[in-house]
Amino acid sequence: MTKSIKDILIKDLNARVNGSLWLEVGDGHFFGPGPVELLERIAETGSISNAAKEMKMSYKKAWELINRLNAQMATPVVIPQAGGEKGGGSIITSEAIELIKYHRLLRKRFADFLEKETKRLKF
Amino acid sequence: MTKSIKDILIKDLNARVNGSLWLEVGDGHFFGPGPVELLERIAETGSISNAAKEMKMSYKKAWELINRLNAQMATPVVIPQAGGEKGGGSIITSEAIELIKYHRLLRKRFADFLEKETKRLKF
């Protein structure tokens, strides 16, 4: 009695199906989990700098990410202001909010897919 | 008349949904596209060394990958032989063949999911 691959994957290894998802444009990645979280935190904290700190991401990386997004989108996702009452800050646009919402729904459907595939492995 | 996020993503950027998929066990990645391709090429070429060359992967990386897989699985995926008539070689087990088949089906379903989500973006 030989073991099926399912037996090995599930019974012996307790394996599960996992993955990651992003929006792609032209050649490469465009909008994935990282940018989503960064935008959310910019909205919360009011600045790229603080958002980056919270994520333990270097400010440089965060700024380049936002800069790239703003350049690629037809409409910017973040409006930065250098200088001002408290030194400045950044706000996210309504388009960014829509993007986040869309991505949440998309990820939910993806999570369902992954769960379904993991369950399928078990029966 | 403001643009919806869908308009921006599809009309302006021609964005599509993409992602990657793997089997996970315990803490981390376990079996993704890379290992699948490597196993396929070991089956074709009869050696880890040649398979790695074809993929332009360093032998070391290929060997470590196979070694890790063999250690993690209840049954090895590759049977290596050092020494022998032509210096040696490696063959893949029936479990490896099953794994590859399973992964192909899984990726097909994932591709369908991605296509569906990309189309959903368009309407």
Added chain:
DNA sequence: TATCGTTATATATTTAAATATATAACGATA
């Protein structure tokens, strides 16, 4: 027992990506 090309292994080097550091520019406010 010499030969073959492979597996198995250690170590050095290269590469790419990230963080770290420093600093100018900014603009509302007191």
Added chain:
DNA sequence: TATCGTTATATATTTAAATATATAACGATA
């Protein structure tokens, strides 16, 4: 006009991952 903390930018350093290189062990065969 001095101050604030931020954005914006360049450069140095660190880190992690990969390749490159070298070599011993292997075992069937002639």
